[in-house]
Amino acid sequence: MPESPHPPHKPGISRREFLSGTGLTAAATALIGPGETLGQADKAKAIATPGFGPKPVACELTVNGTRITVQIEPRVTLLDCLRHYMDVTGPKRVCDRGTCGACTVLLNGKPIYACTMLALEAQGKNIETPESLYQDGQLHRVPAAFAQYDAQQCGFCTPGFVMAMKGCFDRNPKATPAEVERCLAGNICRCGTYQQMRHALRSLCQKGG
Amino acid sequence: MKNFTYYRPTTLEAAVALLDSRWGTSELLAGGTDLLDLQKEYVAQPDKVVSLNFVNDPIFTRIDVPQILPGTKAQVSIGAGVKLAEIAEHAELKKLFPALTDAAATIGGPQIRNMGTLGGNLCQRNRCWYFRDEFVQCLLKGGRKCYATDGENRYHAIFTRGHPCVIVNPSTLAPALIALGASAETVGPTGKRTLELSKFFQAPSKPDQREHVLVPNEIVVRVLIPVEGLRNASYEVRHKHSWDWPLVQAAVAFRLSGGKATDVRIILGHVAPTPHIATEAQKLVEGQTITPELAAKAGEAATAGAAPLSQNGYKVQLVKVAVKRALLLASGAQPDWLL
Known part of the structure; x- marks a missing residue:
């Protein structure tokens, strides 16, 4: 669009x-x-x-392996480009100031805040959003663990937590619960579902990511 | 945010040529974690944004730790475009300069460290909430007064004498780098220059001054740290374990020979408009054996000259604790406090 x-x-x-x-x-x-x-x-x-x-200038992004080109002004952030121009609404806009983590996406495998990067800066890089975690009718094990352990209440922060956790396990499948928790230090849940998230990540650590 | 023209030069020289020679109309973009926030608040309203993320120069983008031979002078080079996460996780840097890597590892959260760069950390704007409010005309935005001096100032400076603007320098890497004797190499309209990081910062008080002394079209290329075998450590006091700014930070470095500390550097962060050199504390420790008692005395001495504001007297006590603990950490003592 x-x-x-x-x-x-x-x-x-x-x-x-x-x-x-x-x-x-x-x-x-x-x-x-x-x-x-x-x-x-x-x-x-x-x-x-x-x-x-x-x-507006042409901006081509590689989102979950698909190349999408849109016309955007240079001031459009990666988050707004994904949500408003590409209809990729997994990353959420909450604080829009690089603080809460709800907009977390993986850029070349590393978690970043999509709200605090210009879309034009993300060109040529591999962007993974929460949409990539459901493929061929199969839910990725990280969001599956969130569902199993009821690790969300309102769920608005969840996509960010899930991406940060996936990035952590991608990097180190044998990460310990303490290491995974450190990877989640850039995300905030206002409902306070941290304890359930701990249960989810412990089960993932036991299964080896 | 106000719209702008976006440039992505591939060399630092081209980036310098794109920048204006006055502040405000053009801005450098590296990690973006500071600039985009300022733009969204209309505190920064550049017409031109010059991205450094496509600069293809290994000196700017890489960490270089040379082979260190005994008796030779070596220096580590860290490109200004290097991400904070890379500094925090670099195995050789961790061994040589724990003060630097520990400081880098505590900045923001993982996402911030994957985005933010060394150059950006040194050149970021201050965090004063009056400065960052679009509708407040403080001294740094051409107004007549500093609103923090008589206002909400619990996170502001305690070394305030002679400073009309009472911000604290926001860089957490700066105190560590100054303690390690680092210098910054920059490129500007008149070519390259190298300046010691202890002379890199200034206390701004008007709109055409930043927290550093660089001219508007000057770019940090890299930071050079001499390898001198100094014991070093950085200790921060903060509200939260993650995602918080230090309330007070102390970075220390010294040579340990025959059990005595010499060439002592004690630098405080987040207590003054620039990184603050605790001269009295340095003198007290010089030539002495570092014991818990001496470290505590050094902490007392580090508060010399403090003139806290109405809400931040607590920082004086935190300076004592931070200096004591940083000295003990660097001397190799087992911490008896909760890390």
């Missing part, structure tokens, strides 16, 4: 862009602003680096 049904952002336009029109003219003036003293060689280098935006 190239267009979002819910445009998530305030309209915005840079002062320079407003002053200097749009398109290429804007890009060139933005490169060398007033009152700057760039050498000739530096100018050449700067001009050799193309800018993206501020108007």
